Amino acid sequence: xxxxxxxxxxxxxxxxxxxxxxxxxxxxxxxxxxxxxxxxxxxxxxxxxxxxxxxxxxxxxxxxxxxxxxxxxxxxxxxxxxxxxxxxxxxxxxxxxxxxxxxxxxxxxxxxxxxxxxxxxxxxxxxxxxxxxxxxxxxxxxxxxxxxxxxxxxxxxxxxxxxxxxxxxxxxxxxxxxxxxxxxxxxxxxxxxxxxxxxxxxxxxxxxxxxxxxxxxxxxxxxxxxxxxxxxxxxxxxxxxxxxxxxxxxxxxxxxxxxxxxxxxxxxxxxxxxxxxxxxxxxxxxxxxxxxxxxxxxxxxxxxxxxxxxxxxxxxxxxxxxxxxxxxxxxxxxxxxxxxxxxxxxxxxxxxxxxxxxxxxxxxxxxxxxxxxxxxxxxxxxxxxxxxxxxxxxxxxxxxxxxxxxxxxxxxxxxxxxxxxxxxxxxxxxxxxxxxxxxxxxxxxxxxxxxxxxxxxxxxxxxxxxxxxxxxxxxxxxxxxxxxxxxxxxxxxxxxxxxxxxxxxxxxxxxxxxxxxxxxxxxxxxxxxxxxxxxxxxxxxxxxxxxxxxxxxxxxxxx
Amino acid sequence: xxxxxxxxxxxxxxxxxxxxxxxxxxxxxxxxxxxxxxxxxxxxxxxxxxxxxxxxxxxxxxxxxxxxxxxxxxxxxxx
Numbered sequence: 248x249x250x251x252x253x254x255x256x257x258x259x260x261x262x263x264x265x266x267x268x269x270x271x272x273x274x275x276x277x278x279x280x281x282x283x284x285x286x287x288x289x290x291x292x293x294x295x296x297x298x299x300x301x302x303x304x305x306x307x308x309x310x311x312x313x314x315x316x317x318x319x320x321x322x323x324x325x326x327x328x329x330x331x332x333x334x335x336x337x338x339x340x341x342x343x344x345x346x347x348x349x350x351x352x353x354x355x356x357x358x359x360x361x362x363x364x365x366x367x368x369x370x371x372x373x374x375x376x377x378x379x380x381x382x383x384x385x386x387x388x389x390x391x392x393x394x395x396x397x398x399x400x401x402x403x404x405x406x407x408x409x410x411x412x413x414x415x416x417x418x419x420x421x422x423x424x425x426x427x428x429x430x431x432x433x434x435x436x437x438x439x440x441x442x443x444x445x446x447x448x449x450x451x452x453x454x455x456x457x458x459x460x461x462x463x464x465x466x467x468x469x470x471x472x473x474x475x476x477x478x479x480x481x482x483x484x485x486x487x488x489x490x491x492x493x494x495x496x497x498x499x500x501x502x503x504x505x506x507x508x509x510x511x512x513x514x515x516x517x518x519x520x521x522x523x524x525x526x527x528x529x530x531x532x533x534x535x536x537x538x539x540x541x542x543x544x545x546x547x548x549x550x551x552x553x554x555x556x557x558x559x560x561x562x563x564x565x566x567x568x569x570x571x572x573x574x575x576x577x578x579x580x581x582x583x584x585x586x587x588x589x590x591x592x593x594x595x596x597x598x599x600x601x602x603x604x605x606x607x608x609x610x611x612x613x614x615x616x617x618x619x620x621x622x623x624x625x626x627x628x629x630x631x632x633x634x635x636x637x638x639x640x641x642x643x644x645x646x647x648x649x650x651x652x653x654x655x656x657x658x659x660x661x662x663x664x665x666x667x668x669x670x671x672x673x674x675x676x677x678x679x680x681x682x683x684x685x686x687x688x689x690x691x692x693x694x695x696x697x698x699x700x701x702x703x704x705x706x707x708x709x710x711x712x713x714x715x716x717x718x719x720x721x722x723x724x725x726x727x728x729x730x731x732x733x734x735x736x737x738x739x740x741x742x743x744x745x746x747x748x749x750x751x752x753x754x755x756x757x758x759x760x761x762x763x764x765x766x767x768x769x770x771x772x773x774x775x776x777x778x779x780x781x782x783x784x785x786x787x788x789x790x791x792x793x794x795x796x797x798x799x800x801x802x803x804x805x806x
Numbered sequence: 807x808x809x810x811x812x813x814x815x816x817x818x819x820x821x822x823x824x825x826x827x828x829x830x831x832x833x834x835x836x837x838x839x840x841x842x843x844x845x846x847x848x849x850x851x852x853x854x855x856x857x858x859x860x861x862x863x864x865x866x867x868x869x870x871x872x873x874x875x876x877x878x879x880x881x882x883x884x885x
Binding site for chain 1: 818819838839841842843844846847848851853854859861862863866
């Protein structure tokens with residue numbers, strides 16, 4: 248994997264240092280904030296990490312009146328962009344998701360919790376997709392967070408302050424677990440576990456205590472070692488090979504393997520062994536030769552920190568998990584060993600994961616995925632315009648001050664100037680709101696136009712970057728045109744003033760039917776020349792006849 | 807001590823920027839990387855470094871290094 252696009256349903260703080268583990272050594276790009284649908288419909292030749300908080304996709308109050316059936320319908324709508332991508336590219340898509348919300352244990356105790364049920368169906372929908380599409384990888388963040396302590400992973404202050412649902416700790420767990428999955432794309436799983444015997448497969452030193460003296464059984468410490476063996480046995484079931492390297496007399500070790508009633512691993516489970524008094528390095532090298540495998544396919548399990556350190560220095564290619572002093576922690580540790588984990592039990596070579604299992608011509612109901620426009624229609628966008636009244640001045644100021652990307656002129660209006668605009672008869676202005684299937688997005692845009700008889704000049708045209716990729720700018724332009732026409736305007740003059748950050752708006756005016764304004768070509772008496780003084784010399788200026796201007800892309804909005 | 811730490815945190819967050827000796831005059835926007843997102847990551851790294859937590863209200867007022875330094879004092883850092 249060389250190229251990764253990272254996108255989320257809320258702010259992921261792309262420049263937070265926790266992302267370094269993911270982005271190091273690859274070309275990683277965060278794009279615009281919350282532009283995930285664009286990503287899903289966009290470049291099919293890069294890997295994608297999509298971080299989803301279900302609450303961003305579906306408003307909790309909407310979950311309340313859903314029967315399970317209609318919830319499934321709505322879920323398929325929010326998953327549509329993902330399915331579209333999966334059907335169109337073999338490049339991996341990793342979906343890291345959280346469905347968690349605070350809820351009362353009381354409501355959860357009698358099926359009253361519609362949210363929990365919604366979360367469950369979202370999760371199972373993702374699992375179904377993963378079954379169908381081999382390029383889909385899923386990461387259940389709630390499980391990752393639960394292990395650490397969920398309360399420390401989310402941060403409401405970060406959410407209300409800058410739309411980032413996670414704390415630094417949560418971000419670290421997200422990036423770390425995502426990296427563990429992503430790195431498996433390039434680094435195949437280890438193939439062989441080489442395990443020590445005394446105090447690793449069983450408790451005690453065999454040479455001293457004899458077969459009947461070792462700890463292995465169904466109680467206490469003996470049960471710990473039984474479980475360690477069971478864990479290794481499960482890895483065997485997934486295709487991992489097991490070898491033994493032990494400093495012992497060989498016949499004593501076979502005595503345990505053949506005769507001890509609680510041995511889970513049997514002699515014929517082993518692919519190779521070296522039971523002797525040679526150093527472990529030579530034994531490992533010999534086994535590698537025997538199996539014709541590189542040492543980088545090996546995991547070495549040994550309770551002795553001395554042996555581990557020695558192998559680490561002499562054979563750095565070998566993976567050597569640190570085994571904690573407390574042996575009771577080993578079974579769970581072995582069960583979750585990343586080095587051995589593969590994406591599926593039958594994957595023979597996971598390096599090929601991107602080209603892997605190219606299921607031909609799979610079409611489900613979900614994959615009848617139309618294009619982007621169809622998706623936009625299906626989310627039922629209902630934009631609205633609001634008068635710039637006194638109680639909205641603060642929000643309007645925020646939009647002026649904070650919006651850097653979709654901002655045609657980046658005029659930093661403040662409350663006093665906006666108040667003037669809202670009362671001065673030579674200005675027309677409105678705020679833009681948007682509601683859709685994902686919920687109510689609030690006030691997301693602002694337009695201010697200055698009127699001089701039949702000509703209007705666009706003073707401000709601002710859209711929150713959360714709203715890009717939805718053609719909302721087209722709707723806003725149409726709204727402006729309607730407003731200006733009802734004020735007897737015939738002409739519109741607008742300009743794009745480039746800054747370091749607003750390139751996303753660069754082609755907006757020309758894409759929407761406005762014509763470059765060249766003063767030389769216009770008669771001096773043309774009405775638009777009334778705005779000549781307002782147009783900046785370093786701007787890209789455009790104009791349009793308000794009666795002829797046809798705005799594209801309006802069909803995605805509900806009428 | 808605080809000042810040296812802060813300079814270090816600034817450098818870590820904005821490795822491409824030249825941090826001047828007297829950086830207390832710097833504020834959000836002083837160099838291109840220090841945009842609103844970069845600013846948030848800087849504040850979070852400061853919180854982590856000192857083991858403190860700013861309220862949302864505080865965060866909104868911490869747009870320059872001078873204010874950040876005095877907020878650290880009011881959180882008992884360095885005393």
